[in-house]
Structures are given as C-alpha cells and as structure tokens.
Amino acid sequence: DTAVSQTPKYLVTQMGNDKSIKCEQNLGHDTMYWYKQDSKKFLKIMFSYNNKELIINETVPNRFSPKSPDKAHLNLHINSLELGDSAVYFCASSQDGNPRTPTYNEQFFGPGTRLTVL
Amino acid sequence: KNEVEQSPQNLTAQEGEFITINCSYSVGISALHWLQQHPGGGIVSLFMLSSGKKKHGRLIATINIQEKHSSLHITASHPRDSAVYICAVLEYTGNQFYFGTGTSLTVIP
Numbered sequence: 162d163t164a165v166s167q168t169p170k171y172l173v174t175q176m177g178n179d180k181s182i183k184c185e186q187n188l189g190h191d192t193m194y195w196y197k198q199d200s201k202k203f204l205k206i207m208f209s210y211n212n213k214e215l216i217i218n219e220t221v222p223n224r225f226s227p228k229s230p231d232k233a234h235l236n237l238h239i240n241s242l243e244l245g246d247s248a249v250y251f252c253a254s255s256q257d258g259n260p261r262t263p264t265y266n267e268q269f270f271g272p273g274t275r276l277t278v279l
Numbered sequence: 280k281n282e283v284e285q286s287p288q289n290l291t292a293q294e295g296e297f298i299t300i301n302c303s304y305s306v307g308i309s310a311l312h313w314l315q316q317h318p319g320g321g322i323v324s325l326f327m328l329s330s331g332k333k334k335h336g337r338l339i340a341t342i343n344i345q346e347k348h349s350s351l352h353i354t355a356s357h358p359r360d361s362a363v364y365i366c367a368v369l370e371y372t373g374n375q376f377y378f379g380t381g382t383s384l385t386v387i388p
Contacts, residue, residue: 202316204365206376217375251322268312270322 164188167252167271174242175279182237182274184252192216193235194268195227196251204251210235211257242278249273282306285366285379292386298353300382302366305347306375313340313351314365316381325351325364356386 165186174180186193194217195207208227209217215227224240239246252271283304292298302311313325326333326340328349333340337356342349353360366379 201380202363203380204314204322204367204378206378209376249320253322267327268314268324270314270324273320273322275320 165252165254165269165271167250167274169274170272171275171277173277173279176242176244178242179238179240180242180276181239182250182252182276184235184237184271186233186252186254186269188254188256188269190254190256190269191232192255192257193229193232194253194255195235195237196253197221198249198251198273200248208235208237239276242276244278247276247278249275281380282377283366283368283379285364285382287382288380289383290385292356292384294357294386294388296356296386298356298360298384298386300351300364300366300384302349302351302379303347304349304366304368304377306368306377307371308344308347308368309371310369311342311349312367312369313349314367316363316365318362322365353384356384358386358388361385 168183192211194209196204197207198204207219207221210229213229226238228236251273253268255268286301311328315323315325328340328342337354339352361384363381363383365381368377
C-alpha cells in the first residue's frame with residue numbers, strides 16, 4: 162500500500178500550457194505539503210495545507226495554485242508553464258495533531274513528479 | 280547566507296567507517312528533520328528532533344538547541360547508505376521550513 166502517491170511520475174509539456182499534479186495520502190494525516198527540487202537538488206517548500214487550510218505559502222508565483230478537495234488530497238495546478246518551472250515536485254504529508262506522539266511532524270514523501278517544460 | 284548550513288557537502292567513506300554529518304542553523308526552531316534522498320530520487324524522513332538524541336538502527340541523530348546544531352551519525356557504514364542527507368528546520372512559528380543543501384555520501388565497499 163502506497164502511503165503518499167503522486168501522479169504523474171513524469172510530465173513533459175510545452176511552455177504556456179496548464180498542467181496539474183495530483184497527490185493522495187492514505188495515512189490519515191492532517192497536513193500536506195508541496196516541495197520543489199531544482200536542478201541543483203535544492204529542496205524548497207512551496208505550500209502546506211492543514212485541514213484544508215493554507216498555512217504556508219512561500220513566495221511562489223501565483224501561477225501555482227494548490228487545491229485540496231479533502232484532507233487526503235493536495236493537488237498542484239500550474240498555469241502558463243515556464244522553462245524555469247522544470248524541476249522535481251514532491252508531495253509530503255504529516256500528522257501534526259499531537260506534539261507528544263512519536264511521529265509528530267514526521268513527514269512522509271511521495272515519489273516525486275519530474276516536470277520538464279520545453 | 281542560507282538559514283541552514285550542512286557540512287561536509289560531499290563525503291566518501293570506506294565501508295564500516297563511522298560517519299558524521301553536521302547541520303547548523305541560524306533561526307529559532309520548533310523541530311529539525313533529517314531526510315535521506317536515494318540516488319533514484321525518493322525521499323525518506325529519517326528523524327524529527329526537537330531536543331536530545333534519537334536512534335534508529337545504525338543511525339543516530341543529536342541536536343543541541345542552545346548551539347543551534349545537529350549531527351547525524353552512521354555507525355558501521357554500508358554502501359546502501361550512499362545517498363544525499365538533507366537537514367531541514369521548522370522555524371518556531373511553524374510557518375517556515377528551511378532546508379540545507381544536502382550532504383552527498385558515498386560509501387565504498
């Protein structure tokens with residue numbers, strides 16, 4: 162059973178297109194994240210959703226919009242794709258309900274989606 | 280300057296060696312994470328620390344909140360430990376994550 166899944170695994174598209182990446186977690190976690198890993202392998206957080214509310218919104222372009230239909234899903238929509246958007250995007254989830262639990266804030270990562278914009 | 284600094288950037292070790300990777304940070308934090316990214320790209324969370332020390336198998340992570348420093352130790356290293364190890368901190372307000380640039384470890388048989 163996959164804990165955090167992302168689709169698609171690879172996405173190749175033309176500049177200017179609109180695309181979505183889906184993320185689902187079956188861990189019952191209440192917080193989900195989107196990260197971007199650039200070509201230099203530097204990992205940077207983009208968004209975090211807790212119980213369907215945005216709680217971190219880093220300085221990413223507003224072409225990127227997270228959508229959370231329920232707490233098990235956090236999808237990433239990207240409009241008007243640019244060359245610089247090419248990267249690997251990771252989804253993750255964590256359970257932040259009780260700081261005393263051993264797995265509090267431990268993050269579980271999806272396999273990543275490699276986006277290539279041509 | 281990055282809020283999280285890791286050292287060394289690259290590390291090559293012989294199988295069986297004891298390995299230490301260091302992480303220093305400049306912000307007040309509520310938690311520090313150690314992540315492992317395998318050559319295939321997958322990321323695994325190794326530890327989440329807010330104080331003291333945690334051990335899991337051959338991996339040990341320590342944190343000194345006063346000194347704003349954490350170390351990840353690997354005992355009896357093995358080639359399958361070859362990966363990039365990333366330190367990340369959750370700033371104390373809970374609203375900012377900062378990542379180190381990673382330490383690339385290669386363990387030679």
